Amino acid sequence: MILELDCGNSFIKWRVLESSGASISAEGIADSDIALIDGLTALSGLLLTRCRLVSVRALEETDKLVVALVEAFGVTVSCAGSAREMAGVRNGYEDFERLGLDRWLAMLGAFKLASGACLVLDFGTAATADFISSDGEHVGGFICPGMPLMRNQLRTHTRKIRYGDVAAERALERLSPGRTTVEAVERGCTLMLRGFVLTQLELARSYWGEDFTVFLTGGDADLVSDAAPQARLVPDLVFVGLAMACPLS
Numbered sequence: 001m002i003l004e005l006d007c008g009n010s011f012i013k014w015r016v017l018e019s020s021g022a023s024i025s026a027e028g029i030a031d032s033d034i035a036l037i038d039g040l041t042a043l044s045g046l047l048l049t050r051c052r053l054v055s056v057r058a059l060e061e062t063d064k065l066v067v068a069l070v071e072a073f074g075v076t077v078s079c080a081g082s083a084r085e086m087a088g089v090r091n092g093y094e095d096f097e098r099l100g101l102d103r104w105l106a107m108l109g110a111f112k113l114a115s116g117a118c119l120v121l122d123f124g125t126a127a128t129a130d131f132i133s134s135d136g137e138h139v140g141g142f143i144c145p146g147m148p149l150m151r152n153q154l155r156t157h158t159r160k161i162r163y164g165d166v167a168a169e170r171a172l173e174r175l176s177p178g179r180t181t182v183e184a185v186e187r188g189c190t191l192m193l194r195g196f197v198l199t200q201l202e203l204a205r206s207y208w209g210e211d212f213t214v215f216l217t218g219g220d221a222d223l224v225s226d227a228a229p230q231a232r233l234v235p236d237l238v239f240v241g242l243a244m245a246c247p248l249s
């Protein structure tokens with residue numbers, strides 16, 4: 001069985017594939033290395049042979065996780081790395097190694113699925129947009145605070161914005177102007193993200209007319225999907241790219 005990991009700034013997304021790579025036998029989200037290893041250990045019939053991962057965390061942090069995985073499961077771990085060019089996509093950064101690996105893998109996955117120009121929108125800790133033209137050129141992208149960062153900045157830099165997770169979830173049942181603090185903040189931040197989506201769509205249209213595919217991914221993709229009804233919601237887009245960047249043969 002193959003373990004795949006996407007280590008973002010907030011969560012580790014994981015899944016276990018059958019050895020052929022054809023089907024998913026388990027998947028989940030962990031908020032720490034320990035929670036990940038406990039979650040995997042609790043699975044019955046787990047026989048890991050290989051592991052591939054992508055991380056946007058600090059090198060030492062990623063190394064620590066790799067050591068823990070080797071210790072716990074005796075697996076060989078391969079980590080996705082940067083590339084100037086791969087699978088027909090050319091990294092557009094001046095310094096290609098500085099482009100976030102999750103963005104790079106999502107771009108590889110998107111270009112493979114679209115076989116044409118694409119706009120990749122990822123809503124995690126940060127919200128990112130990346131533009132890939134039909135010939136595989138990465139035009140560049142944008143990085144903004146995502147929902148968790150916007151919400152936490154308001155909570156920690158004001159005196160009177162305080163509320164819990166349950167109230168936050170309930171506040172997003174509608175997007176009309178808020179009549180409580182929690183509604184005002186949660187809906188306001190959601191509308192900021194939707195505005196971000198609309199701006200990116202407008203820019204993509206100015207480059208490519210209607211001839212492009214929009215991909216939505218990341219834990220908060222659902223919050224903005226109404227703003228881009230034409231988009232393909234692909235929660236595992238990073239994993240599509242991970243399999244391309246770390247083939248297990």
Ligand SMILES: Nc1ncnc2c1ncn2[C@@H]1O[C@H](COP(=O)(O)OP(=O)(O)O)[C@@H](O)[C@H]1O
Pocket residue numbers: 007008009010011012013029123124125126147148218219220
């Ligand atoms: N099942 C879930 N578990 C945890 N977070 C989730 C889940 N579904 C959506 N989210 C939201 O996803 C966001 C994190 O997205 P994610 O793509 O995991 O970020 P990152 O890659 O930066 O770690 C958070 O705002 C969180 O509330």
Ligand SMILES: CC(C)(COP(=O)(O)O)[C@@H](O)C(=O)NCCC(=O)O
Pocket residue numbers: 008009010056098099100101102103123124125126127128143146
């Ligand atoms: C932009 C990001 C913080 C997004 O991380 P995420 O929200 O997925 O945790 C990450 O891709 C990153 O650290 N990138 C390096 C900087 C760059 O891409 O320019």
Ligand SMILES: [K+]
Pocket residue numbers: 008009102122124218
């Ligand atoms: K991510």
